[in-house]
Amino acid sequence: MTKHWADFQYEIYLNGMTGAVPRLPTDLTRLEELTEQRLGPGPVGYVAGSAGNGSTARANRAALERRRIVPRMLRDVHERDLSVEVLGRPLPAPLALAPVGVLSIMHPDAEPAAARAAAAQGVPYILSSASSTPMEQVAEAMGDGERWFQLYWAKDREVTKSFLDRAKASGFTALFVTLDTPLLAWRPRDLDQAYLPFLHGVGTANYFSDPAFLAGLAKPVHEDPNAAVMHFVGMFADPAKTWPDLEFLRESWDGPIVLKGVLHPDDARRAVNAGMDGVVVSNHGGRQVAGAVAAADALPRVVEAAGDRLTVFFDSGIRTGDDIFKALALGAEAVLVGRPYAYGLGLDGQAGVEHVIRCLLAELDLTLALSGHSGPASVGAEDLEEEPA
Ligand SMILES: Cc1cc2nc3c(=O)[nH]c(=O)nc-3n(C[C@H](O)[C@H](O)[C@H](O)COP(=O)(O)O)c2cc1C
Numbered sequence: 001m002t003k004h005w006a007d008f009q010y011e012i013y014l015n016g017m018t019g020a021v022p023r024l025p026t027d028l029t030r031l032e033e034l035t036e037q038r039l040g041p042g043p044v045g046y047v048a049g050s051a052g053n054g055s056t057a058r059a060n061r062a063a064l065e066r067r068r069i070v071p072r073m074l075r076d077v078h079e080r081d082l083s084v085e086v087l088g089r090p091l092p093a094p095l096a097l098a099p100v101g102v103l104s105i106m107h108p109d110a111e112p113a114a115a116r117a118a119a120a121q122g123v124p125y126i127l128s129s130a131s132s133t134p135m136e137q138v139a140e141a142m143g144d145g146e147r148w149f150q151l152y153w154a155k156d157r158e159v160t161k162s163f164l165d166r167a168k169a170s171g172f173t174a175l176f177v178t179l180d181t182p183l184l185a186w187r188p189r190d191l192d193q194a195y196l197p198f199l200h201g202v203g204t205a206n207y208f209s210d211p212a213f214l215a216g217l218a219k220p221v222h223e224d225p226n227a228a229v230m231h232f233v234g235m236f237a238d239p240a241k242t243w244p245d246l247e248f249l250r251e252s253w254d255g256p257i258v259l260k261g262v263l264h265p266d267d268a269r270r271a272v273n274a275g276m277d278g279v280v281v282s283n284h285g286g287r288q289v290a291g292a293v294a295a296a297d298a299l300p301r302v303v304e305a306a307g308d309r310l311t312v313f314f315d316s317g318i319r320t321g322d323d324i325f326k327a328l329a330l331g332a333e334a335v336l337v338g339r340p341y342a343y344g345l346g347l348d349g350q351a352g353v354e355h356v357i358r359c360l361l362a363e364l365d366l367t368l369a370l371s372g373h374s375g376p377a378s379v380g381a382e383d384l385e386e387e388p389a
């Protein structure tokens with residue numbers, strides 16, 4: 001499954017001969033500002049925002065920036081292959097789109113457009129439980145594109161069971177269970193703007209289309225939408241859950257299960273004991289615990305604890321191809337990217353998301369080559385140096 005990602009670089013140069021420049025910048029760190037200019041402060045505040053004074057989000061970036069690549073020369077890198085096998089599935093590159101809820105605040109085409117972009121580029125799409133489109137419609141939009149389902153583990157067992165059954169029937173092959181959001185964190189940017197999409201019923205599509213959820217309402221959603229929203233807010237997550245509760249998920253889902261939001265090596269060991277298949281080392285892009293450890297600093301310790309018993313994914317702060325390289329060098333098997341593709345969607349719908357995927361992977365391909373690697377497998381700790389703090 002070799003795809004020549006760096007061909008995108010030549011395509012851009014050659015288009016330049018006719019005077020055509022890319023519709024969006026190829027430095028993806030510029031997308032946030034452009035999206036804010038286009039969509040205004042409310043929606044972008046929600047996507048860009050993070051917990052507390054933003055210290056975790058900044059620490060995520062700093063921990064990646066502090067690690068520097070030490071390139072090696074004369075290693076024959078003329079043929080490269082970014083493909084990997086993850087959770088038993090062949091992927092064209094070590095990248096998936098992170099679950100990002102409420103995407104209709106970015107673009108009316110929302111999750112189906114992001115999912116189509118992922119499918120067009122061959123990259124897995126992780127659909128959020130809090131999507132603005134029901135999972136069946138997203139699955140249909142993707143054709144046979146690889147899709148994984150992110151579970152917000154609801155208080156109500158019947159709702160959780162119903163989500164799992166629907167996800168299975170819609171062709172989602174792996175389950176990502178998010179553990180770091182039993183409550184929404186203190187997010188000043190949203191509080192100061194009094195902007196929370198769910199309060200307007202955005203991001204509730206899977207719930208409002210679910211028979212088990214609807215059975216818990218006194219009146220149909222259209223007769224009392226506020227009551228339906230409050231029912232969602234009260235049950236989408238459950239701060240009372242503990243490790244033994246995972247048994248129920250293990251029994252109810254026969255594909256791979258990955259725990260998202262693991263930062264401590266002991267939690268990785270518990271994941272192994274609970275029969276899980278993987279973890280995502282993540283602090284939710286700095287949106288949950290203000291003051292949390294940077295995800296990249298937590299990664300090597302979790303990788304060590306996981307050994308070869310878990311597939312270790314990484315997210316929180318990936319903005320460029322060289323960030324992906326660094327995550328691989330710290331031991332991740334694949335990365336998820338969140339905000340950059342949400343901005344790509346906001347700026348140019350499906351094409352914007354495809355632009356983000358192609359830029360990330362073209363840059364990763366070139367970073368690998370210029371550092372002396374023809375694929376992800378040979379990248380390791382010896383490729384990085386840490387700048388003194
Ligand atoms: C607007 C927004 C909504 C998100 N919604 C979800 C969600 O529904 N479920 C989930 O597990 N993670 C969610 N996340 C977290 C992402 O999956 C991911 O962990 C994070 O965005 C990674 O950091 P990055 O944005 O720096 O790439 C959300 C993130 C953002 C920015």
Ligand SMILES: O=C(O)C(=O)c1ccccc1
Pocket residue numbers: 100101102130181198203284287
């Ligand atoms: O905003 C988030 O980070 C998030 O994870 C979320 C939680 C509930 C609904 C939608 C998104």
